[in-house]
Amino acid sequence: xxxxxxxxxxxxxxxxxxxxxxxxxxxxASKACSxxxxxxxxxxxxxxxxxxxxxxxRTLFNMDEERKIYEEEGVEKYMAYMNQQEHENEPxxxxxxxxxxxxxxxxxxxxxxxxxxxxxxxxxxxxTNNHAQVGVRLINSINHYDLTIERxxxxxxxxxxxxxxxxxTNLYLSKDGEKVTEAIEEGIAAATMFAxxxxxxxxxxxxxxxxFDGDAVLFSDxxxxxxKQRGLDKFFEHEQEFENIPLKKxxxxxxxxxxxxxxxxxxxxxxxxTCPIRTYLxxxxxxxxxxxxxxxxxxxxxxxxxxALFLAGAPKGPLLQMIRPHIFFDDQMFHIEGxxxxxxxxxxxxxGIGQKYxxxxxxxxxxxxxx
Numbered sequence: 001x002x003x004x005x006x007x008x009x010x011x012x013x014x015x016x017x018x019x020x021x022x023x024x025x026x027x028x029a030s031k032a033c034s035x036x037x038x039x040x041x042x043x044x045x046x047x048x049x050x051x052x053x054x055x056x057x058r059t060l061f062n063m064d065e066e067r068k069i070y071e072e073e074g075v076e077k078y079m080a081y082m083n084q085q086e087h088e089n090e091p092x093x094x095x096x097x098x099x100x101x102x103x104x105x106x107x108x109x110x111x112x113x114x115x116x117x118x119x120x121x122x123x124x125x126x127x128t129n130n131h132a133q134v135g136v137r138l139i140n141s142i143n144h145y146d147l148t149i150e151r152x153x154x155x156x157x158x159x160x161x162x163x164x165x166x167x168x169t170n171l172y173l174s175k176d177g178e179k180v181t182e183a184i185e186e187g188i189a190a191a192t193m194f195a196x197x198x199x200x201x202x203x204x205x206x207x208x209x210x211x212f213d214g215d216a217v218l219f220s221d222x223x224x225x226x227x228k229q230r231g232l233d234k235f236f237e238h239e240q241e242f243e244n245i246p247l248k249k250x251x252x253x254x255x256x257x258x259x260x261x262x263x264x265x266x267x268x269x270x271x272x273x274t275c276p277i278r279t280y281l282x283x284x285x286x287x288x289x290x291x292x293x294x295x296x297x298x299x300x301x302x303x304x305x306x307x308a309l310f311l312a313g314a315p316k317g318p319l320l321q322m323i324r325p326h327i328f329f330d331d332q333m334f335h336i337e338g339x340x341x342x343x344x345x346x347x348x349x350x351x352g353i354g355q356k357y358x359x360x361x362x363x364x365x366x367x368x369x370x371x
Contacts, residue, residue: 044150045119047168051258053104054153054164056174057128057138059193060101061092088137091144096195096345097173098145100326103208105148107262107276114269120262125151125167127160127174164188170258173327173347181350189255191329191347194340202324202343209325210259211280212305213316213349214294216331218256218281220248221352223290228353239290246300247293251351252329253301260303280323281305284335286312317342334358 044050057063104122111121124147126138132154142149153163161182164172172183172190183190203209215224227235259277266275285291287310298305309319317338320328328346330336332354339346356362 045121045123047123049119050121050123050168051262052123052125052167052169052171053101054125054127054160054167054169054172055097055101056160056176056179057126057130058175059095059097059173060126061095061098061138061141063092063095089140090137092137092141094145096175096193099203099345100173100208101147101149102205103203103326106206107208108148110276111262111265114271115265118265120265122262123151124149125153125169127153127163127172129155129157129160131156161186171252171255177348177350180348184251184349184351189252191252191327191349193327194336194346194348203326204324206276208277209280209323210277211282211320211323211325211328212252212256213328213330213332213335214281214283214285215247215250216352216354217250217252217329217349219250219253219294219297221250221331221354222248223293225353228357236286236289239293243293244296245293246297249301251349256303256305257301263304278306279304280325281308282311282316282319282323282328283309284311284313284316286310317344320344331355332357 101124104124108121111118126142126149128138130138135152135154138152151167153160153167155163159179159182161172161179164183164186165188169188172180172188173193174180174183174190175193177192180190180192212218215221223235223239226238256279259279263275263277263279266272266277281294283294285294289312291308291310295308307323311319315338316328316330316335320339321342321344324344326345328339328344329349330339330346331349331352333348336346336348
């Protein structure tokens with residue numbers, strides 16, 4: 001089972017005294033230099049203040065054609081193709097994360113209207129293991145769609161995971177499941193993105209909608225282990241017995257916290273009902289049998305969820321089709337596949353005991369002791 005080591009609280013300290021004085025001085029000097037240059041473009045916020053979303057180039061843009069060249073003809077042919085001038089000015093098509101990024105920018109626009117000088121914004125970082133030589137087409141594509149993405153990380157064939165902490169990442173999104181697993185093992189919220197069909201026109205262009213599964217996503221998999229290994233009856237007994245004991249945090253709890261921080265900025269301006277961020281809990285738990293512990297856990301964390309949907313084992317796909325989230329996080333591929341079939345942008349969180357099961361059946365047999 002993948003071990004998750006949460007450490008995001010160490011990455012973005014809320015206490016200014018926790019910030020290294022030398023780094024603070026360097027940032028202040030760098031920002032002063034940047035501020036002296038006149039521009040109408042929105043400048044990147046200070047990383048300690050921002051909610052940083054790192055997206056891979058293959059999630060932001062549809063690079064299937066380019067990927068095919070890479071896999072079939074090799075890296076040199078791929079780089080030659082990307083470097084050709086007739087291609088570098090040809091915008092890449094939007095990818096699975098494109099609607100999400102547009103929604104993040106919409107929230108930023110609303111925040112700027114209410115707080116002109118605030119740096120508590122979403123900051124999007126483009127992560128790619130491409131070589132820097134092919135970056136021109138990525139830059140041109142970003143400018144073509146008028147996306148506010150100023151921070152890039154191009155690692156020349158190496159994994160970008162080692163840079164995520166330096167960029168103070170709150171969430172990493174990729175189409176590469178191995179990199180996502182690597183990020184989660186480093187204590188960084190991460191998910192592998194999937195899509196089904198063209199869903200951009202079906203999504204809200206005024207409100208960011210984020211849907212979460214509960215166990216092994218917002219919460220640890222401690223209760224799910226009981227359900228998988230001992231059955232639902234023992235699970236229900238356990239949850240009722242420990243109803244007042246908060247669940248431990250899961251890999252995406254810190255991202256819900258970050259969303260909540262920005263939501264409260266709208267609430268402070270009496271804009272709760274028109275807040276451009278809406279969060280959903282979509283869980284297979286039963287409300288009466290095991291829902292109280294979930295809600296009490298969120299309350300103990302000081303977190304709110306806008307809508308809580310307890311499905312008692314029913315399929316999640318139809319509900320998600322009604323919600324139409326920009327992204328839905330779940331730890332089990334069975335639910336991801338069901339969401340995809342109905343057009344939901346789904347993101348797999350490879351964490352916990354659920355990775356050993358599919359449709360309730362064990363798919364990873366324990367290794368037998370050798371004699």
